[in-house]
Amino acid sequence: MATKTINLNIEDDCLCSDITTTCSFPLEQKDVEETQSLSLNRPNGYLKGESRIERAWSHWKKLGEPKLIVAPMVDNSELPFRLLCRKYGAEAAYTPMLHSRLFNEDEKYRAMEFSTCKEDRPLFVQFCANNPDTLLEAARKVEPYCDYVDINFGCPQRIAKRGNYGAFLMDNLSLVKSLVEKLANNLNVPVSCKIRIFPNLQDTLSYAKMLEDAGCSLLAVHGRTRDEKDGKKFRANWEAIKAVRNVVRIPVLANGNIRHIDDVHSCLEETGTDGVLSADPLLENPALFAGYRTAEWGLGVAGMKEDDKLDQAELLIEYLRFCERYPVPWRIIRSHVHKLLGEWFRIQPSVREDFNKQYKLTFEFLYDLVNRLKELGVRIPLYVKDTEQAVSAN
Ligand SMILES: Cc1cc2nc3c(=O)[nH]c(=O)nc-3n(C[C@H](O)[C@H](O)[C@H](O)COP(=O)(O)O)c2cc1C
Numbered sequence: 449m450a451t452k453t454i455n456l457n458i459e460d461d462c463l464c465s466d467i468t469t470t471c472s473f474p475l476e477q478k479d480v481e482e483t484q485s486l487s488l489n490r491p492n493g494y495l496k497g498e499s500r501i502e503r504a505w506s507h508w509k510k511l512g513e514p515k516l517i518v519a520p521m522v523d524n525s526e527l528p529f530r531l532l533c534r535k536y537g538a539e540a541a542y543t544p545m546l547h548s549r550l551f552n553e554d555e556k557y558r559a560m561e562f563s564t565c566k567e568d569r570p571l572f573v574q575f576c577a578n579n580p581d582t583l584l585e586a587a588r589k590v591e592p593y594c595d596y597v598d599i600n601f602g603c604p605q606r607i608a609k610r611g612n613y614g615a616f617l618m619d620n621l622s623l624v625k626s627l628v629e630k631l632a633n634n635l636n637v638p639v640s641c642k643i644r645i646f647p648n649l650q651d652t653l654s655y656a657k658m659l660e661d662a663g664c665s666l667l668a669v670h671g672r673t674r675d676e677k678d679g680k681k682f683r684a685n686w687e688a689i690k691a692v693r694n695v696v697r698i699p700v701l702a703n704g705n706i707r708h709i710d711d712v713h714s715c716l717e718e719t720g721t722d723g724v725l726s727a728d729p730l731l732e733n734p735a736l737f738a739g740y741r742t743a744e745w746g747l748g749v750a751g752m753k754e755d756d757k758l759d760q761a762e763l764l765i766e767y768l769r770f771c772e773r774y775p776v777p778w779r780i781i782r783s784h785v786h787k788l789l790g791e792w793f794r795i796q797p798s799v800r801e802d803f804n805k806q807y808k809l810t811f812e813f814l815y816d817l818v819n820r821l822k823e824l825g826v827r828i829p830l831y832v833k834d835t836e837q838a839v840s841a842n
Contacts, residue, residue, distance in 0.1 A: 459808045460779035463560065464771050500632075504665035504698045507638055508722070511570040511595055514539030516712065516737040519668075519703060519727035520574045520600065520642065523780050524787075527563045528770035530571075532763065533730060537737030540570040542642075542725070545600045547611075548577040548586035560777055564593050572640060574598040576613040578623060580630035587631055587639075596640040596666060599627055604644065604674045615644050615674040621655065625662045632663020640666035642703075645688045647673050656692045667692065668701040668725055679704065679728055690719040701725055708736060708745040731787040734763055739832055743791075746831020753834035759827060760788045761818045768814055778809045785814065795826050 518525055518533045520542035530541040543562060550557045564571060573594040577583035587597040601624060603614025617624050631639040641664045645652045656667060669692050671684030684704020693700045699722040702715050706726040715724050726736060733742045735758060742760075746752045764785065771781055785803065786793075793800035799821055806813055 460782060461560075461777050463775040464778050464781060464809075464811070465775045500663065500665070501660075501697045504638060507595075507665065508699045512539065513722065514570055515716065515723040516540075517701060517723050517725045518542060518730060519725035520545055520572070520598070521727050521731070523783055524731060525727075526776045526780050527565065527568060527774045528767055528776060529734065529780075529784060530568055531565075531770045531774070532767045533734045533737065534567070535766070536735035536740070536763075538730075539737075540572070540595075540723075541568070542572040542574050542598060545574045545576050545603065545614075546586070548575040548583045549579070551575070551586040551589065552582060558589070562590065563774060563776070565774060570595040572596045572598045574600050574642065576600045576603060576608065576611070577627055578612050578617065580626050583627055584630050584634055587635055591635055591637045594637060596638055597631055597635060598640045598642055598668075599631070600642055602642045602644045602670050604677050618644070618646065618655070618674060621658060625658060628659055628662035628664050632665075638665035639663060640668065642668040642670065644670050644672060644674050645685060645692075647675075649688055649691055652688055653691060653695045656696050660696045660698055664698065666699045666701070667696060668703055669721075670703040670725075672704055686715060686719050689721060693720045699723075703727070706736075708741045709739045712737070731784070732760070732790070733830065734767070734788075735830065740830040741832070742830065743828060749831070751834055752831045754829040755832045756829070759830050760792065761821065761827070764788045765815070765818060768811060772811060781814070782809065785817075789818075789821070791828050792821050792826050795828075796821060796824050799824070 516537055516539045518530055518538045518541035522544045525542055525544050530538070530543075533541060543564075546561055547557075551562070562573070571594040573587075573590045573596070575583060575586055575597065577586070577599065583599070591597060600614055601617055605614070608614030609616050617627075628639060628641060641659050643655065643659070646655065656669070659667060669689045671686055671689045672679070672682050676682035686702065686705070689700070689702045701723045702719045702721040703725040706712055706715060706724050707729045712724050715721070730736055733740060740755065740758060741749075741752065767784060767788070768781070793803075799817060803817060
């Protein structure tokens with residue numbers, strides 16, 4: 449039994465095929481030259497003061513002011529998943545959080561955990577860190593490939609507590625400030641930060657202003673506190689996000705409670721923010737930003753109808769095709785299969801059992817799995833707006 453578990457882990461940590469088309473390390477010569485020419489134009493990295501705020505906006509505008517954004521997700525917002533979400537409406541995306549020290553020290557970690565390609569823009573590359581020099585060294589390696597280097601100040605997990613990063617740096621704001629300053633003064637791409645709110649609004653606002661003054665060019669605010677870990681249990685506080693929007697001058701993104709496209713519209717309206725991030729809901733429904741809904745938000749809702757083409761199985765097949773082109777570790781694919789087909793497995797638990805037992809995954813096995821579910825008659829539709837009904841109602 450023990451041997452089996454070990455095998456499962458080893459197999460799952462392997463890439464699903466050989467790297468061929470991804471952009472990874474070492475940098476190609478043209479990327480190095482591009483970075484060097486950027487450095488010549490901006491010898492002091494990102495500028496301070498008023499002109500820095502203006503530059504934060506002009507950068508954001510140059511990117512096309514993306515509003516619909518894939519949030520960072522460890523083991524889940526990797527390249528193939530980002531590409532799938534982009535195909536269905538996402539206008540920008542974050543990488544999963546990368547550990548800055550491991551990223552510098554471990555070549556294998558870099559190759560396994562970070563990949564991108566030319567279609568993968570605008571891109572935020574996110575790091576966790578507690579040492580400014582380590583963070584800068586890691587950030588320099590990715591700056592030719594991205595539009596923002598992001599610092600994760602929001603991770604509330606035990607592992608972040610042990611490692612002293614993420615939301616636990618909210619107890620050490622001078623370290624937070626030095627991390628942001630280090631990047632803002634030395635990088636050629638802007639630095640963004642992803643934060644959680646404090647229980648007290650005034651603390652949140654002072655925090656946001658401090659980040660802006662330290663050189664942060666874009667702020668993503670997850671409207672939950674460090675202790676509100678369970679997103680399903682705690683509603684995100686959009687009022688607090690709105691207050692942050694009103695107190696800083698840089699672009700602000702809202703995060704929390706974006707479960708379907710109507711949430712996007714209400715959130716933008718209620719908070720006045722410049723865009724939204726969605727995480728967990730995208731895992732079940734990567735076509736969320738294109739207006740598709742899962743049964744939870746579409747079944748029996750007035751003005752919605754079943755879509756007869758796209759469903760989660762089709763999305764999984766598209767995802768697997770991206771994985772064949774842009775390899776990722778099998779454990780990541782495994783996680784997406786569970787999220788995408790969770791409800792389908794509930795109808796046919798024996799297929800889930802077979803999937804769980806399969807310690808060595810292959811694409812053939814996974815395409816077969818989808819076929820098996822179809823042959824067993826399982827299909828859970830996605831829902832879309834019924835435009836005909838809307839027209840006839842008018
Ligand atoms: C599987 C998973 C992994 C996550 N990993 C990260 C991460 O790497 N970095 C980060 O800042 N937040 C991470 N988060 C938090 C999300 O980015 C987001 O802030 C949170 O889930 C709230 O958004 P939601 O309500 O749309 O899920 C993760 C969330 C999930 C569900």
